[in-house]
Amino acid sequence: MKKLSGMKLHQGDGPNSYRVRICLAEKGLEVPLVNVDFATREHKAPEFLKLNSLGQIPVLVLDDGTVITESVAICRYFEELYPEPALFGGDALAQAKAEMWNRRVELEILTTIGNVAFHSDEFFKDRLVQFPAFAETQRQAVPGKWAWLDREMSDGRPFIAGDDFSIADISGMICSWLGDFFSMPVPKDLPNVQRWNERVRSRPSWNA
Structure with missing residues (x-):
């Protein structure tokens, strides 16, 4: 270290x-x-x-x-x-993919989980006008967001942006963690995402 x-x-x-x-x-x-x-x-x-x-x-x-x-x-x-290990891609193509997938994970999964938190958790009640019904629709949408990623990863790649661990996986990790916290775990019937989830949770950085 x-x-x-x-x-x-x-x-x-x-x-x-x-x-x-x-x-x-x-x-x-x-x-x-x-x-x-x-x-x-x-x-x-x-x-x-x-x-x-x-x-x-x-x-x-x-x-x-x-x-x-x-x-x-x-x-x-x-x-x-400190460019090694590269978390944003090692060459132009890998950088583009890391950026693309990080943004997709943020917009599709993290935003949806975050909306549940923002509009249902007591902590945020003084920060914004909460709409509990919106929170519930977002909660119902979360499994479908993970299912989308599961389909995208059906090509067998080990990490979200490809063969190498990247910022996209880090964003995915915080989605997985936040989902657990708000009782929205990664659905067990998604084999590709579940393998990814197990893979990243086994990394020492999960405990950061």
Whole structure:
């Protein structure tokens, strides 16, 4: 594990912080962590809002004060600094596929699961106007989203974007984790996705 100094990662509970921690674990990097407590609304405190006016985590602060927000952007920063193992693809085609599949996983699966959380969980009741009926329709849609991915992976590829583990799999991992948390596990009758799910859960980075 390579320890990095001169920067701090403000993070906490939630899928986006988890995504960055998986990325760091896959690359064998250790960054000083600053835990942000949602329960006490540290993410809305004036000092934190100076780092990210949206009041969201994660936030990477470099030693010169430069701030990087958004989990995929933070992952890309570490990819440029430490390109091996490549999580965004090793050549032009692999990069395009990693980007394509990461975006598809985010839009089709993560957004759907997130809508259930946003519109049903007590934590978000003061953040937006909740529509419980919408949450229920989204909950019903989740199995179909995983079934779509199962069909796409019927070509036998081991990972979402192809033969190599990538950012698309990391996004898939946070979908699988978040689905478990909100009682929407990956359906057991999807053989291709289930094999992928078992494969990524066996990686040490799952425990990041």
